[in-house]
Amino acid sequence: MAKAEPPGDLPEPASAGQALRWAADRLRRAGCDTPRLDTEVLLAHVTGRRREALLAHPEQILTPDEAVRFRDVVARRGARCPVAYLTGRREFLSLEFEVGPGVLIPRPETELLVEVAVSLAGPGRGLRLADVGTGSGAVALALARLLPGAAILATDISAAALACAARNAARLLPEGPPHRVTFHPGDLLEALAVIDPRPVLDGVVANLPYVSEADWAGLPPDVRDYEPVAGLLGGPDGLDLFRRLAAQLPDYLAPYGFVCLEVGFGQASAVRSLLEATGLFAATAAHRDLAGHERVVSAAAGQNTR
Secondary structure, three states, X not given: OOOOOOOOOOOOOOEHHHHHHHHHHHXXXXXXXXXXXXXXXXXXXXXXXXXXXXXXXXXXEOOHHHHHHHHHHHHHHHOOOOXXXXXXXXXXXXXXXXXXXOOOOOOHHHHHHHHHHHHHHOOOOOOEEEEEOOOOOHHHHHHHHHOOOOEEEEEEOOHHHXXXXXXXXXXXXXXXXXOOEEEEEOOHHHHHHHOOOOOOEEEEEEOOOXXXXXXXXXXXXXXXXXXXXXXXXXXXXXXXXXXXXXXXXXXXXXXXXXXXXXXXXXXXXXXXXXXXXXXXXXXXXXXEOOOOOEEEEEEEOOOOOO
């Protein structure tokens, strides 16, 4: 039986199995929620091997360079830097996206936003959709893959986010015509006024900042201390951006258009009321995620979304 390594001390040389046990213990003591998973992802990143291969061959010895780099990423993860920022990648709807500091990390619950939007778009042929606050481009590019006949106009106020989204588009949609997904700097839908004073949109999809000031302090340090505040904080009640977007919809949304918005816990009713107050929609609906929370609000003019 292998001798247990002292806490904080990675043996030299170290096998993959020893490295995994050492790092998982360190991350567990640092308060990380998924220490073993984090460890496996980080070791796979450092070594260039698949997680399955590392688990199948725990006896493989790390090179000195791999050991040095692994110690570094484990220390940074122990300081609660997100795994996605350490690897530079995050999967979303089976697509791998580049992410980095200054760009919000795509989350599994946002996949529901894309699923609802696709269901409302139907075949999507000839549709013009806006992804507001695109960040890494995860929602826009997932929509483009699932709705090959649609044009996606993605907006963001962050130049760093748009640059990241453009790189993801070049890698994930290399075969598509360049006009299928376009990126526009600026605030919400107003970013599109530069290309057209009143662009007509068939649908608006958005994952807006929705964390309230009261909830900010309760966020895990992985989120609060590392991810962009502008991509998370939505004002005193978390709804500032929703109010502003709702006010813009009459100038941009086509008749019979639809809206899909990701919302925070307990916000669905208020967001539905904001959309209903525009007078544009015949129906609104709230859609629950796998945890049973109302995660997405949709609204459609002239059709029933219930």
